[in-house]
Amino acid sequence: MTKNHPYLDEKVMTIKIVTEMTGLSERQVRYYEERELIFPKRNSSGTRMYSFSDIERLMDIAEKIEDGVRTRELRKDLF
Amino acid sequence: MTKNHPYLDEKVMTIKIVTEMTGLSERQVRYYEERELIFPKRNSSGTRMYSFSDIERLMDIAEKIEDGVRTRELRKDLF
DNA sequence: CGTGTAAGGAATTCTGACACG
DNA sequence: CGTGTAAGGAATTCTGACACG
Numbered sequence: 001m002t003k004n005h006p007y008l009d010e011k012v013m014t015i016k017i018v019t020e021m022t023g024l025s026e027r028q029v030r031y032y033e034e035r036e037l038i039f040p041k042r043n044s045s046g047t048r049m050y051s052f053s054d055i056e057r058l059m060d061i062a063e064k065i066e067d068g069v070r071t072r073e074l075r076k077d078l079f
Numbered sequence: 080m081t082k083n084h085p086y087l088d089e090k091v092m093t094i095k096i097v098t099e100m101t102g103l104s105e106r107q108v109r110y111y112e113e114r115e116l117i118f119p120k121r122n123s124s125g126t127r128m129y130s131f132s133d134i135e136r137l138m139d140i141a142e143k144i145e146d147g148v149r150t151r152e153l154r155k156d157l158f
Numbered sequence: 159c160g161t162g163t164a165a166g167g168a169a170t171t172c173t174g175a176c177a178c179g
Numbered sequence: 180c181g182t183g184t185a186a187g188g189a190a191t192t193c194t195g196a197c198a199c200g
Binding site: 093094095105124125126127 | 169170
């Protein structure tokens with residue numbers, strides 16, 4: 001799954017475009033970060049910046065959550 | 080030069096990240112659009128959204144301008 | 159636990175214009 | 180011609196909190 005993709009990991013999107021692309025709410029996106037499931041960067045002003053990888057990961061997370069999986073469990077799977 | 084690249088043409092970045100990635104000023108980026116050299120999309124609020132392709136094109140434009148080429152000439156080369 | 163919302167402040171973006179040349 | 184800037188408004192993002200459960 002590790003594609004050799006130049007722009008995939010560049011953190012260039014603000015949360016708004018992320019919610020539009022994933023269909024999730026800002027609240028959900030920030031919460032998944034709080035649960036350490038995604039790791040956006042912060043620009044000089046503190047605004048969260050996301051990559052296309054983050055978008056993909058968010059959609060994956062959302063699907064799992066819908067299936068009843070808890071964030072704690074998803075966090076574990078990172079290791 | 081037409082790479083088969085999934086995220087290359089997605090208009091997902093605001094002008095701020097564009098200026099950071101290209102080193103250009105907002106004024107320059109907007110002016111090149113006025114001269115019809117780049118074509119960002121607008122989100123529902125009117126904010127300009129750019130793609131990685133736009134970033135590459137902007138750097139190319141900037142280089143030409145520095146070399147003394149006029150925007151009028153660059154515009155012509157699009158056809 | 160996961161998500162919605164109101165609250166207030168800080169940072170972003172936009173347009174049209176004046177400036178220099 | 181190409182770019183800087185001040186001006187004012189509109190939209191964005193952030194945090195911490197209360198709510199439900």
